[in-house]
Amino acid sequence: MGGKMKKFFSILLTLFLPISFTNVSKAAGHMEAEVIHWWTSGGEQAAISQFAEAWQEMGNTWIDTAITGGDNARGTTVNRIIGGNPPTAAQFNISKQFVDLVEQGLLQSLEEVASAEGWRDFIYPPELIETCEFEGEFYCVPVNIHSWQWMWINNDVYKQVGLPVPQTFEEFLAGAPKIQEAGIIPLALGGQGWQESGMFDVVASSIMGFPLMRSVYRDKDIDAFRDGRFESVLNTYRELNQFTDEGSPGRLWNDTTAMVIEGKAAMQVMGDWARGEFAVAGMEAMKDYSCVIPGKEKYVALGGDVFVFPKNDDPKVKDTQLAMASMMVNPTVQAKFNNAKGSLPMRLDVDTSAADACMQMGLDLIQNPDAIMRESDDWNTPAFTAAWGDIISEFRNDPNYTVAQAMDDLEGVLTSGL
Amino acid sequence: MPLFRNIASMIALLPMIVISLTVFVGCIIYSFVYSLTNSKLVPVMNYVGFDQYERLFKQRKWDVAVENIFIYGFVFTIGCLVIGFLLAVLIDQKIRGESLFRTIFLYPYAVCIAAVWQGAGFVMVLMLAGLRGIDEDIWKSLSIEGVAKWKSYLFVILPMLRPMVVTAIVLIAAGVVKVYDLILALTSGGPGYATTTPAMYVMENFFSRANLGQAFAASIIMFISVVCILAPWAFYEFYLRNKYAAN
Numbered sequence: 001m002g003g004k005m006k007k008f009f010s011i012l013l014t015l016f017l018p019i020s021f022t023n024v025s026k027a028a029g030h031m032e033a034e035v036i037h038w039w040t041s042g043g044e045q046a047a048i049s050q051f052a053e054a055w056q057e058m059g060n061t062w063i064d065t066a067i068t069g070g071d072n073a074r075g076t077t078v079n080r081i082i083g084g085n086p087p088t089a090a091q092f093n094i095s096k097q098f099v100d101l102v103e104q105g106l107l108q109s110l111e112e113v114a115s116a117e118g119w120r121d122f123i124y125p126p127e128l129i130e131t132c133e134f135e136g137e138f139y140c141v142p143v144n145i146h147s148w149q150w151m152w153i154n155n156d157v158y159k160q161v162g163l164p165v166p167q168t169f170e171e172f173l174a175g176a177p178k179i180q181e182a183g184i185i186p187l188a189l190g191g192q193g194w195q196e197s198g199m200f201d202v203v204a205s206s207i208m209g210f211p212l213m214r215s216v217y218r219d220k221d222i223d224a225f226r227d228g229r230f231e232s233v234l235n236t237y238r239e240l241n242q243f244t245d246e247g248s249p250g251r252l253w254n255d256t257t258a259m260v261i262e263g264k265a266a267m268q269v270m271g272d273w274a275r276g277e278f279a280v281a282g283m284e285a286m287k288d289y290s291c292v293i294p295g296k297e298k299y300v301a302l303g304g305d306v307f308v309f310p311k312n313d314d315p316k317v318k319d320t321q322l323a324m325a326s327m328m329v330n331p332t333v334q335a336k337f338n339n340a341k342g343s344l345p346m347r348l349d350v351d352t353s354a355a356d357a358c359m360q361m362g363l364d365l366i367q368n369p370d371a372i373m374r375e376s377d378d379w380n381t382p383a384f385t386a387a388w389g390d391i392i393s394e395f396r397n398d399p400n401y402t403v404a405q406a407m408d409d410l411e412g413v414l415t416s417g418l
Numbered sequence: 419m420p421l422f423r424n425i426a427s428m429i430a431l432l433p434m435i436v437i438s439l440t441v442f443v444g445c446i447i448y449s450f451v452y453s454l455t456n457s458k459l460v461p462v463m464n465y466v467g468f469d470q471y472e473r474l475f476k477q478r479k480w481d482v483a484v485e486n487i488f489i490y491g492f493v494f495t496i497g498c499l500v501i502g503f504l505l506a507v508l509i510d511q512k513i514r515g516e517s518l519f520r521t522i523f524l525y526p527y528a529v530c531i532a533a534v535w536q537g538a539g540f541v542m543v544l545m546l547a548g549l550r551g552i553d554e555d556i557w558k559s560l561s562i563e564g565v566a567k568w569k570s571y572l573f574v575i576l577p578m579l580r581p582m583v584v585t586a587i588v589l590i591a592a593g594v595v596k597v598y599d600l601i602l603a604l605t606s607g608g609p610g611y612a613t614t615t616p617a618m619y620v621m622e623n624f625f626s627r628a629n630l631g632q633a634f635a636a637s638i639i640m641f642i643s644v645v646c647i648l649a650p651w652a653f654y655e656f657y658l659r660n661k662y663a664a665n
Contacts, residue, residue, distance in 0.1 A: 071625065075626060078628075101460070104460050191608060192606070386629070390610075393611065397609040397610030
């Protein structure tokens with residue numbers, strides 16, 4: 001709703017601009033940019049507004065096209081590019097989602113501004129450069145780092161049942177029956193495919209560690225996949241799912257986070273964008289709620305968002321795009337944006353004094369290169385991750401789907417060449 | 419020259435023919451050609467033979483989708499026909515306030531039984547039109563013979579409504595094959611993929627999974643199965659029967 005209203009007003013504004021401000025805008029080199037993104041929750045809206053405000057302070061117009069759901073937003077972007085009406089900028093994830101667009105020559109190279117500003121020197125960690133660079137040229141702007149590796153825990157619930165806050169999935173499982181007896185849902189999980197497979201990868205990395213995960217997801221190493229640890233991940237995942245509620249299917253992630261905030265549920269596994277929801281609800285990190293990176297080996301997963309800039313027939317659009325790309329990596333804008341978003345900035349020289357206890361944990365951890373974990377979609381196509389996610393989701397929802405059967409089907413995806 | 423006999427109507431029909439050919443036939447050919455490629459996010463002409471079809475038939479999800487469409491199709495078609503026919507018979511009793519009832523039946527509010535309800539209203543209108551077309555003399559002779567009302571409907575009138583039934587089934591079946599919005603609104607295909615349908619499988623691969631080749635292959639299979647089921651039957655009903663009846 002907010003996004004729609006905003007879009008409506010921006011369109012209204014652009015309609016009137018040529019009449020009233022023609023001279024002013026010409027003098028200021030006025031630029032107009034339409035940005036497609038899927039940031040529609042409270043915390044997310046606060047974050048994208050930081051970009052919009054910075055852009056408007058430069059004397060430009062921001063047309064906000066917010067589309068609910070990453071899938072829908074990316075679908076719209078691709079359709080509009082192919083249909084010949086591309087947006088100025090569009091959001092994708094740090095992943096292989098937009099590789100086809102680069103290969104088909106549909107995206108604007110940002111190399112001009114990237115080499116002029118020395119992006120390769122300040123973008124951290126360097127894996128982000130890898131995501132955006134094709135044949136020596138930049139095609140995307142990483143704007144933030146979001147890690148999935150978190151358990152979000154309501155401290156009051158654990159105080160109420162007299163248990164310490166769990167640090168691993170094993171500890172959580174040990175305490176879960178007691179929470180259930182107290183009439184509280186132990187595990188808040190939204191039963192949508194991406195949430196189910198997101199939690200699965202957190203369980204997987206905390207049980208088998210990132211190196212083994214990499215052998216499976218990147219190298220498609222069947223021996224590593226079959227060495228027994230993956231089965232135990234599936235077993236743990238199934239155990240965890242006994243402790244969800246019946247309202248789980250189809251529930252949105254932020255509605256699920258709200259269950260933890262309100263104390264109806266004890267814990268949710270979700271990326272650090274959930275932190276924004278706790279902040280909006282006025283809860284304080286480590287006091288009212290805990291954020292725990294589960295497992296002995298602690299990782300920061302290198303998820304997050306990038307913006308790409310589709311090529312446009314109008315040569316003037318390129319200048320707009322380069323100006324916006326430069327704005328997005330600006331350290332001041334980065335600080336404001338990431339503080340609102342609850343994510344880590346894509347450079348280390350950013351003022352993070354406003355970071356809360358949870359964000360500080362992430363900031364400390366990411367400076368250790370060994371703690372940086374890649375996600376499956378850094379190496380695999382959306383078709384692969386979706387086929388993989390289907391099996392995880394079916395495994396969670398169908399108790400008759402055995403571990404052995406799931407292992408065979410997952411191996412089928414690994415060897416499918418998708 | 420019969421082709422030019424009705425030149426005015428031919429010209430009037432031309433835009434429709436051109437649009438049908440380019441949009442429908444053109445898109446079917448386009449889909450088939452690209453179903454033989456490994457297109458991902460954007461269509462690319464990278465020929466891989468029938469790999470996409472092979473992959474499709476290996477998908478557990480596709481099996482579930484096909485199974486679901488048969489269950490849904492069976493329940494939906496039978497439900498619509500039975501309820502629709504009963505409603506039409508009830509209205510045919512020349513009860514008071516008929517126009518009011520007709521309106522209510524056509525504008526359903528229930529969400530869960532939406533599919534059958536909506537379809538039944540449509541079948542009812544078709545059947546009612548058929549019932550109103552039955553000659554009064556037939557009813558008179560039936561009552562002279564002393565045939566019970568329900569027997570008259572079931573054994574005399576219903577067979578006479580055969581063209582209506584066939585039309586209804588063809589239209590309902592088309593609705594079954596493309597069912598998408600209802601499932602998306604109610605369950606999104608979940609939990610897991612327990613309630614997914616072939617149309618959802620196609621849409622997912624098109625828009626969210628960046629797997630165009632697979633989506634094209636699935637839609638071609640959907641198209642072929644519809645043609646296989648409906649074509650012989652429609653041919654018999656609309657062509658052969660008329661021919662025999664004429665003889």
